[in-house]
Amino acid sequence: xxxxxxxxxxxxxxxxxxxxxxxxxxxxxxxxxxxxxxxxxxxxxxxxxxxxxxxxxxxxxxxxxxxxxxxxxxxxxxxxxxxxxxxxxxxxxxxxxxxxxxxxxxxxxxxxxxxxxxxxxxxxxxxxxxxxxxxxxxxxxxxxxxxxxxxxxxxxxxxxxxxxxxxxxxxxxxxxxxxxxxxxxxxxxxxxxxxxxxxxxxxxxxxxxxxxxxxxxxxxxxxxxxxxxxxxxxxxxxxxxxxxxxxxxxxxxxxxxxxxxxxxxxxxxxxxxxxxxxxxxxxxxxxxxxxxxxxxxxxxxxxxxxxxxxxxxxxxxxxxxxxxxxxxxxxxxxxxxxxxxxxxxxxxxxxxxxxxxxxxxxxxxxxxxxxxxxxxxxxxxxxxxxxxxx
Numbered sequence: 527x528x529x530x531x532x533x534x535x536x537x538x539x540x541x542x543x544x545x546x547x548x549x550x551x552x553x554x555x556x557x558x559x560x561x562x563x564x565x566x567x568x569x570x571x572x573x574x575x576x577x578x579x580x581x582x583x584x585x586x587x588x589x590x591x592x593x594x595x596x597x598x599x600x601x602x603x604x605x606x607x608x609x610x611x612x613x614x615x616x617x618x619x620x621x622x623x624x625x626x627x628x629x630x631x632x633x634x635x636x637x638x639x640x641x642x643x644x645x646x647x648x649x650x651x652x653x654x655x656x657x658x659x660x661x662x663x664x665x666x667x668x669x670x671x672x673x674x675x676x677x678x679x680x681x682x683x684x685x686x687x688x689x690x691x692x693x694x695x696x697x698x699x700x701x702x703x704x705x706x707x708x709x710x711x712x713x714x715x716x717x718x719x720x721x722x723x724x725x726x727x728x729x730x731x732x733x734x735x736x737x738x739x740x741x742x743x744x745x746x747x748x749x750x751x752x753x754x755x756x757x758x759x760x761x762x763x764x765x766x767x768x769x770x771x772x773x774x775x776x777x778x779x780x781x782x783x784x785x786x787x788x789x790x791x792x793x794x795x796x797x798x799x800x801x802x803x804x805x806x807x808x809x810x811x812x813x814x815x816x817x818x819x820x821x822x823x824x825x826x827x828x829x830x831x832x833x834x835x836x837x838x839x840x841x842x843x844x845x846x847x848x849x850x851x852x853x854x855x856x857x858x859x860x861x862x863x864x865x866x867x868x869x870x871x872x873x874x875x876x877x878x879x880x881x882x883x884x885x886x887x888x889x890x891x892x893x894x895x896x897x898x899x900x901x902x903x904x905x906x907x908x909x910x911x912x913x914x915x916x
Contacts (some may be wrong), residue, residue, distance in 0.1 A: 567609055567745040570597025575666050579603040584670035589810040589828050592856060592865065593645070594673035596738055601745050602650050602671055602759070604717055605706030610765040612703060614749040623771035626690030633749055637735055639680045644730050644755055646861035647674050647830045651758035651785055651800045654905040662902040669808055674863050677753045679734035683727040685769065694773045698726035700752045700761070701768040710783040719761050720776035721754065730755045730861070733766065755861040756833030757801050758904070760785045788899040795899065803832030804906040805892055807839050807866070807884035816913045822871045830863035831886035838885045841868040845879040845910070846894070852882070872915050880911040
């Protein structure tokens with residue numbers, strides 16, 4: 527249920543504070559909770575690139591910590607304006623469709639189910655779009671629409687098992703409470719994506735209510751969102767309100783008209799939905815156009831892949847002619863990013879082009895050039911970083 531800011535409610539709270547009501551009691555009042563959830567989105571230290579619908583990018587400093595703080599975690603909304611305001615006490619999740627018994631869960635009922643904690647990268651499918659040449663549509667998307675967080679929630683399969691999934695089930699639809707009319711839709715629609723039944727039943731596919739140890743913030747989809755580790759952010763449906771089980775491919779516009787890419791298989795071009803995060807690495811230090819001195823420097827960055835660990839990152843300081851292996855810093859992690867470092871000794875002044883290239887456990891390697899058939903999604907080509915040494 528949506529809660530709108532009420533002038534009468536605000537005045538009630540003001541009078542309660544003046545009267546000296548203890549904050550512990552006041553915080554439990556439904557009007558107080560509604561007002562708390564109705565505050566403007568917290569963009570923290572993000573770089574706001576679009577106000578409506580909100581698009582705010584993580585600055586390069588966000589790569590300084592393995593867990594991305596909430597106030598540095600990117601925000602990218604498709605059509606929500608304003609962001610849904612949902613009091614956790616009023617939130618409900620409906621589970622219906624091809625189930626034995628439709629289920630409705632409250633926030634407290636969801637949290638009472640056995641939980642699971644996963645550290646995972648969440649990357650927008652259009653992240654790094656501004657690195658492609660020639661420029662692509664919405665090329666304001668830089669390298670900062672990605673972050674690594676600790677997510678706590680209930681595995682989706684536990685909710686589905688409670689409802690009893692019928693044998694004819696093929697896909698599970700995740701529907702958010704944000705609605706709008708995108709350019710490619712004929713009418714107002716909710717934001718909705720679908721997962722194959724196998725992915726929906728995976729123990730790491732979560733209905734998340736906590737992010738980095740605190741209740742899931744409104745701007746990140748609170749009170750409850752989906753997190754689908756290893757898949758692009760478009761599937762991590764925010765402000766989740768409904769789970770539907772169907773026996774066919776979901777024909778919602780956000781599956782059939784958006785987030786589509788063409789992939790060449792055996793010489794044939796096939797149109798398909800964007801799904802799994804592609805293997806990728808980025809150089810974080812030194813920054814592009816940095817002015818360095820002769821001596822030893824550390825080239826450092828982050829690498830990740832969709833549900834596969836990074837086995838190596840190679841670094842070149844001469845535009846790709848020669849390569850050396852970087853040291854992976856963190857322990858192996860299936861869904862999280864890996865930081866890496868490479869000692870670079872430079873003895874001559876001049877212009878240098880640094881490059882990094884990651885390989886994951888499946889043998890997938892970053893390409894040197896972006897495939898334009900991908901339609902601006904899954905941008906993972908090697909990105910050169912030019913620096914000057916004096």
